[in-house]
Amino acid sequence: MIPLNLTHVLIGLLASASIADAEPTVGAYDFFVCANLNRNYVIGSKIITTNGIYQRNVAGAWQHLGYNDGGISALAFDPRDRNVIYTSALNGLWRTLDGGQHWRLCNEWDMTESRDVAVDPNAPDHVYLALPDGIAVSTDRAQTLVRRENGLPVRGKYTQVVQVDRTRAGRVFAGCELGIYLTDDGAQRWRPVLSTKEMVFDIQQSPHDPRIWLAATQSAGAWRSRDEGVTWQRLPAMPGNHALYNITFDFTNAQRLAVGSWGLGVWTSEDGGQSWTPRNDGLPAPQRVWRVGVDPEGRLYASVFGETLYVSSDFGRKWQADALAGSTVNKFLILPKQAK
Numbered sequence: 001m002i003p004l005n006l007t008h009v010l011i012g013l014l015a016s017a018s019i020a021d022a023e024p025t026v027g028a029y030d031f032f033v034c035a036n037l038n039r040n041y042v043i044g045s046k047i048i049t050t051n052g053i054y055q056r057n058v059a060g061a062w063q064h065l066g067y068n069d070g071g072i073s074a075l076a077f078d079p080r081d082r083n084v085i086y087t088s089a090l091n092g093l094w095r096t097l098d099g100g101q102h103w104r105l106c107n108e109w110d111m112t113e114s115r116d117v118a119v120d121p122n123a124p125d126h127v128y129l130a131l132p133d134g135i136a137v138s139t140d141r142a143q144t145l146v147r148r149e150n151g152l153p154v155r156g157k158y159t160q161v162v163q164v165d166r167t168r169a170g171r172v173f174a175g176c177e178l179g180i181y182l183t184d185d186g187a188q189r190w191r192p193v194l195s196t197k198e199m200v201f202d203i204q205q206s207p208h209d210p211r212i213w214l215a216a217t218q219s220a221g222a223w224r225s226r227d228e229g230v231t232w233q234r235l236p237a238m239p240g241n242h243a244l245y246n247i248t249f250d251f252t253n254a255q256r257l258a259v260g261s262w263g264l265g266v267w268t269s270e271d272g273g274q275s276w277t278p279r280n281d282g283l284p285a286p287q288r289v290w291r292v293g294v295d296p297e298g299r300l301y302a303s304v305f306g307e308t309l310y311v312s313s314d315f316g317r318k319w320q321a322d323a324l325a326g327s328t329v330n331k332f333l334i335l336p337k338q339a340k
């Protein structure tokens with residue numbers, strides 16, 4: 001374990017409470033991103049960059065929170081205690097117990113380059129870490145981490161994303177190099193529920209209906225499940241000839257979905273995924289979109305690789321440059337506001 005004292009203190013962060021099954025209320029959520037602002041930076045450069053977690057404040061500006069690290073890929077919160085926060089980064093899993101004043105590296109040398117982190121809202125001591133060579137799990141708030149890969153393929157278990165089903169403890173999805181894997185027992189045993197030939201980049205549970213899940217892949221298009229992730233059907237109107245880096249729901253409108261793609265840019269659906277339309281008017285060419293996200297008011301964001309963060313108030317019909325110039329956003333995260 002390696003302690004890290006910080007000059008930047010995480011304040012006002014939220015517990016990762018499970019989202020209610022009812023229609024989300026506009027304004028009831030806060031908006032975070034994990035952003036790398038290292039454009040034009042090289043080793044030895046005198047350019048000063050600030051990377052890591054940003055939160056959009058009430059004035060609409062982005063406020064940096066926590067430590068400066070360009071390798072943060074995701075963050076997660078303990079729903080019982082807003083001061084307990086986890087980040088996945090190049091050197092592994094970091095945790096703070098005091099709102100960001102001090103951090104500790106929780107993994108050993110063989111669990112680095114982590115891609116994603118998730119906390120089970122119904123078993124908050126359980127933390128899941130996606131790794132290039134599998135999955136690590138903690139049952140004690142990351143005091144210890146062990147590999148739990150029974151059922152994952154011997155080759156092809158590179159895990160890009162882990163998502164916990166908010167309705168049941170121990171039910172977790174993993175997006176791997178050869179498909180989507182599901183566990184119902186806290187990663188004691190995994191089983192395949194969707195097979196692919198290349199990477200699954202993203203898996204998301206609907207904030208409106210927990211039975212509905214979406215997935216984005218490198219070369220097999222976008223997929224949807226209506227039965228809690230047990231079976232999956234490809235969305236035929238969404239092209240599969242380019243990598244789809246992520247897929248997201250609009251918290252304010254159950255019919256609105258968006259995909260970020262390297263080569264296709266931003267594609268949106270306003271009929272629940274039945275039809276899709278490219279929405280790149282105002283985005284720089286080529287359309288190399290790293291991630292898309294929707295904020296609590298329904299504004300659509302696109303992180304364009306090597307450029308900046310763009311925002312659209314009409315779900316992609318028109319775009320304009322936002323803040324975080326030179327950023328690459330690795331994660332968009334909406335969390336319920338802290339209870340007063």
